[in-house]
Amino acid sequence: MKGKVLLIGLGLIGGSLALAMRRSHKDIIIMGYDVNKEQCRLAKKLQVIDEECVTIEDGAKEADLVIIATPVNITPSIIATLANCTLKENVIVTDVGSTKQKIVKASTILRENGITFIGGHPMAGSHKSGVIAAKERLFENAFYLLTPTDGIPMEKVEQLKEWLAGTNAKFLHISPKEHDYITGVISHFPHIIAASLVHQAEQANNGKNLVNRLAAGGFRDITRIASSSPDMWRDILLHNKDVMLRLLSEWRQEMERVEQLLHEENETGIYDYFFQAKETRDQLPTNKKGAIHSFYDLFVDVPDYPGVISEITGYLAIEDISITNIRILETREDIYGVLVISFQTDDDRKRAVHCIEHYTDYMTSFGP
Ligand SMILES: NC(=O)c1ccc[n+]([C@@H]2O[C@H](COP(=O)([O-])OP(=O)(O)OC[C@H]3O[C@@H](n4cnc5c(N)ncnc54)[C@H](O)[C@@H]3O)[C@@H](O)[C@H]2O)c1
Numbered sequence: 001m002k003g004k005v006l007l008i009g010l011g012l013i014g015g016s017l018a019l020a021m022r023r024s025h026k027d028i029i030i031m032g033y034d035v036n037k038e039q040c041r042l043a044k045k046l047q048v049i050d051e052e053c054v055t056i057e058d059g060a061k062e063a064d065l066v067i068i069a070t071p072v073n074i075t076p077s078i079i080a081t082l083a084n085c086t087l088k089e090n091v092i093v094t095d096v097g098s099t100k101q102k103i104v105k106a107s108t109i110l111r112e113n114g115i116t117f118i119g120g121h122p123m124a125g126s127h128k129s130g131v132i133a134a135k136e137r138l139f140e141n142a143f144y145l146l147t148p149t150d151g152i153p154m155e156k157v158e159q160l161k162e163w164l165a166g167t168n169a170k171f172l173h174i175s176p177k178e179h180d181y182i183t184g185v186i187s188h189f190p191h192i193i194a195a196s197l198v199h200q201a202e203q204a205n206n207g208k209n210l211v212n213r214l215a216a217g218g219f220r221d222i223t224r225i226a227s228s229s230p231d232m233w234r235d236i237l238l239h240n241k242d243v244m245l246r247l248l249s250e251w252r253q254e255m256e257r258v259e260q261l262l263h264e265e266n267e268t269g270i271y272d273y274f275f276q277a278k279e280t281r282d283q284l285p286t287n288k289k290g291a292i293h294s295f296y297d298l299f300v301d302v303p304d305y306p307g308v309i310s311e312i313t314g315y316l317a318i319e320d321i322s323i324t325n326i327r328i329l330e331t332r333e334d335i336y337g338v339l340v341i342s343f344q345t346d347d348d349r350k351r352a353v354h355c356i357e358h359y360t361d362y363m364t365s366f367g368p
């Protein structure tokens with residue numbers, strides 16, 4: 001692909017998309033616009049963008065593709081600004097917002113002007129924000145949901161996929177309504193639950209730090225996403241209010257069911273509750289990214305002594321193997337602990353196995 005891309009919003013997702021697009025289209029020029037000038041400066045410095053635009057209008061008139069990667073509550077106003085710009089006849093406008101109904105509705109104004117708007121949502125991310133956290137492989141094997149409306153020619157959708165080919169994502173078409181319900185269930189609502197568990201633990205802490213200190217693998221796993229941007233999640237929840245209210249009500253009923261089972265001391269019922277959840281959870285793809293985002297984890301049995309983490313990361317650094325996360329799986333009584341190291345690719349994980357086998361006697365495996 002050749003041409004100019006205007007990227008509006010130079011944060012985690014915008015930055016990652018720019019890096020991914022450059023992988024497959026070496027000759028494109030990426031122009032960037034962000035209200036936060038520090039993000040613009042960083043994006044330029046990190047070579048995420050080629051040029052900074054002073055205004056949206058400046059970049060829009062030259063762009064063959066416009067990507068809006070701003071918070072969801074801002075995106076409709078950006079669309080309105082674009083509708084007042086002089087745009088190229090064949091331009092494609094897309095977004096990356098975590099919600100779709102309100103954004104696609106706002107895009108009517110573009111379509112009325114004969115401009116192609118295709119809603120998009122790459123289903124991968126992080127609890128981190130800002131261009132500094134951008135990664136070119138963030139979307140590898142993840143689902144990338146597209147919500148083309150009636151009347152958008154398929155060749156335009158194919159063109160957009162071609163622009164985004166460097167993400168190596170799996171594109172899926174879905175209606176905005178279905179999108180907001182499904183992502184509500186598997187992404188938005190879990191963020192409420194994660195935050196609520198942290199609040200509950202904080203109350204249990206009662207000024208002492210014991211709960212925080214003892215919070216082990218399980219709590220950390222389920223609450224990682226509570227570290228996400230509060231601004232972003234406020235906006236997403238407000239955009240997807242109806243679905244959230246419905247899911248909250250269903251969740252309350254579900255909790256009442258568990259409460260009832262406990263009151264009754266219903267052993268079979270409680271067992272089934274966990275068993276059925278395990279059956280379903282175990283069938284989710286583990287080492288592939290998808291609706292449920294995962295990294296390539298390596299489990300290493302290590303002696304429980306101070307400095308073991310830096311020992312292992314030191315060996316990986318010698319071999320130039322990047323890791324995305326490292327943690328102790330759980331606090332255990334025995335002398336061995338399990339270190340879980342996450343990698344961005346399966347290849348990095350395989351290299352790590354060879355590296356750890358080369359430098360140590362520690363056992364490695366792909367599962368706990
Ligand atoms: N973070 C994730 O995990 C994730 C995953 C998929 C999709 N998304 C969606 O991607 C979008 C961006 O999220 P992010 O995680 O990259 O956030 P981010 O905070 O890292 O980046 C957003 C950027 O938009 C800029 N911005 C805000 N208002 C603006 C305006 N009026 N004009 C221009 N720029 C403006 C901010 O300065 C910031 O640099 C959101 O809509 C979010 O719902 C996020």
Ligand SMILES: O=C(O)C(=O)C[C@]1(C(=O)O)C=C[C@@H](O)C=C1
Binds near residue numbers: 098122225
């Ligand atoms: O991995 C995370 O930290 C995320 O929360 C990513 C996540 C998700 O819920 O899966 C968050 C919001 C997006 O719209 C898509 C992906």
